[in-house]
Amino acid sequence: MTKRKRQQGYYTKRMKAVQEGSNEEVLLADIRALLSTAKNERVPNTLAANDGASTPEGSNILNELPPRFSEVEVEISALSSIGDGLGLSHAPNHVFVVPFTIPGDVVKAKVVTHFANEHYTLTDFVSILKSSPERNDSLVQCRYFAQCSGCQLQMLSYEEQLAHKKIVLQKAYRNFSNLAPKLLPIIGDTIGSPMQYAYRTKLTPHFDGPPGSLSRKVRRDPSQQPTFKEVPPIGFMKKGTRKTIDIEDCPIGTDAVQEGLKKERKRVAEELSKYRRGATILLRETTTRVPIRQSSPDPDNQPATSDKTDTVPSGLGSSPRADFAVDSTQYVETKTYITDSNALSREHIGPYTFVNPAGSFFQNNNSILPTFTSYLRSHILRAPTLSSPEPTETSKIKYLVDAYSGSGLFSITLSSLFKATLGIDIAPSSIACAKQNASLNSVANATFVTGDAANIFAEAKERFLADESVVVIDPPRKGCDDQFLKQLLGWGPKRVVYVSCNVHTQARDVGVLVQGGREGWEEQGKVRYSIESLRGFDFFPQTGHVEGVAVLQRIEHEDDTSLIDSTEQRMRPDEN
Numbered sequence: 001m002t003k004r005k006r007q008q009g010y011y012t013k014r015m016k017a018v019q020e021g022s023n024e025e026v027l028l029a030d031i032r033a034l035l036s037t038a039k040n041e042r043v044p045n046t047l048a049a050n051d052g053a054s055t056p057e058g059s060n061i062l063n064e065l066p067p068r069f070s071e072v073e074v075e076i077s078a079l080s081s082i083g084d085g086l087g088l089s090h091a092p093n094h095v096f097v098v099p100f101t102i103p104g105d106v107v108k109a110k111v112v113t114h115f116a117n118e119h120y121t122l123t124d125f126v127s128i129l130k131s132s133p134e135r136n137d138s139l140v141q142c143r144y145f146a147q148c149s150g151c152q153l154q155m156l157s158y159e160e161q162l163a164h165k166k167i168v169l170q171k172a173y174r175n176f177s178n179l180a181p182k183l184l185p186i187i188g189d190t191i192g193s194p195m196q197y198a199y200r201t202k203l204t205p206h207f208d209g210p211p212g213s214l215s216r217k218v219r220r221d222p223s224q225q226p227t228f229k230e231v232p233p234i235g236f237m238k239k240g241t242r243k244t245i246d247i248e249d250c251p252i253g254t255d256a257v258q259e260g261l262k263k264e265r266k267r268v269a270e271e272l273s274k275y276r277r278g279a280t281i282l283l284r285e286t287t288t289r290v291p292i293r294q295s296s297p298d299p300d301n302q303p304a305t306s307d308k309t310d311t312v313p314s315g316l317g318s319s320p321r322a323d324f325a326v327d328s329t330q331y332v333e334t335k336t337y338i339t340d341s342n343a344l345s346r347e348h349i350g351p352y353t354f355v356n357p358a359g360s361f362f363q364n365n366n367s368i369l370p371t372f373t374s375y376l377r378s379h380i381l382r383a384p385t386l387s388s389p390e391p392t393e394t395s396k397i398k399y400l401v402d403a404y405s406g407s408g409l410f411s412i413t414l415s416s417l418f419k420a421t422l423g424i425d426i427a428p429s430s431i432a433c434a435k436q437n438a439s440l441n442s443v444a445n446a447t448f449v450t451g452d453a454a455n456i457f458a459e460a461k462e463r464f465l466a467d468e469s470v471v472v473i474d475p476p477r478k479g480c481d482d483q484f485l486k487q488l489l490g491w492g493p494k495r496v497v498y499v500s501c502n503v504h505t506q507a508r509d510v511g512v513l514v515q516g517g518r519e520g521w522e523e524q525g526k527v528r529y530s531i532e533s534l535r536g537f538d539f540f541p542q543t544g545h546v547e548g549v550a551v552l553q554r555i556e557h558e559d560d561t562s563l564i565d566s567t568e569q570r571m572r573p574d575e576n
Helices: 003-007 023-037 056-064 158-176 216-220 255-270 366-379 409-413 428-440 458-463 482-491 503-514 562-569
Strands: 071-079 085-088 095-098 106-115 120-130 235-237 244-246 283-291 311-316 331-338 344-349 352-357 399-402 420-425 446-450 469-473 495-500 529-537 547-554
Touching: 023 071, 023 085, 023 095, 023 120, 023 158, 071 095, 071 120, 095 106, 158 503, 158 529, 255 283, 255 331, 344 366, 352 409, 352 428, 366 409, 366 495, 366 529, 366 547, 399 409, 409 420, 409 428, 409 446, 420 428, 420 458, 428 446, 482 503, 495 503, 503 529, 503 547
Parallel strands: 095 120, 283 344, 399 420, 399 469, 420 446, 469 495
Antiparallel strands: 071 085, 071 106, 085 095, 106 120, 235 244, 283 331, 311 331, 344 352, 495 547, 529 547
């Protein structure tokens, strides 16, 4: 780029190497699909390659793109899997990415950064010029929407959100599984959350240090550390920036968490002189169930909390669905919030109770967990069919292996279906918590062990036969690494249930299991799986995120296609 062009604001950025399953990779796939649909110029095969080298196409298109920070009118054509709108540019073979928009919107957007080689431009949303028929701004319940990076879809009806998330799951497997369409089952409708607001049991607002606190001068001489002159913004990141915006309330947080946010903001303001740098505030809900016949809380049923708690009475608990129906007339729930990451929070999922360090991972939407765990119970052995609406148990399967067990959610809630369950995690603290939860719930057939990543199924192989076992995996967003997938295929359990908060890395990993490994792996194809079912769960309403559940069955013979071709015999999504 010439110096003159840069001075005029024609700034293009070199994209860093794209990580598998990242928002950047997912966005690029959606951009390619839109350009292909629009029958623009053929997108090069090297679209996702990021060697930083300028291409003639990328250089020439800059002459037709608007300068940085100028405002442009964009008609939105598609909603990406990351929740941002996509609109075609007047320049050939190029797309504008506009947050907080949906197909049919005509918007004013501010140009931020051109990625010319990758055929798109990031923009900031400015205003709506013409609303899409699907847009309903009266549904928006957050005054920070269209600024805060937390939510993307508040302007859509909940039915439209669920429909979009089904499409996200479909696209994930089409774009990232490397599987032929005939190997993919019909994807069921996304199962919604009972609560669409006030559902999130954990929030982590933060504030930045005093201006200049990260300067070279301070790094060289810490005594020059500046102090706060005023209360800094306390909240979350502004969309597309590293700037923190001040958030006084967050409507997707539970009542207890929102009460905590108000009180912690006040506390920070009062104690500001104690801070020399920025900080993150933990707000974690914890619940105590008090039997109605009991006049005061049972001291033995209290979570270990910090002294920074506040109580929010919630009245009678609602009755969870399916297998976890609890007579809500028997107890009253009291909600509090915790700020100490080492204190134990307490969650109730139907009849089960779980304690967990407040700062560690546990699902953040308690309202959907009874439905979610009930779904797993009904599908982990065999999916319901038209001829047999109840789950048909595979009699040979006696054992459950929970390979990313954490504090034991799956091992414990599914334990009654099996002769024995084994939870494995590489974190000793998680295993200690899982053992405590098994004891709390009087689950005697669950064992928990600290695993070695290099030999994660060693204990399972000693205890159980692969033909009699099902493995549940719930990895972090990056998915499973090759070492884990090789070990899983090497053991070859009868069934696998893959739960994931990132359906794109899930699709990649499931593709590897269906193909029996990657090309070049030793004994590739010796053990293969077919996909019995795929379903999305909406753990985070108002956002672009969707949780995926894939149920896999080991193929016994190479010509065994019964599980691949039996989708027409299974219950349709609206019957399941």
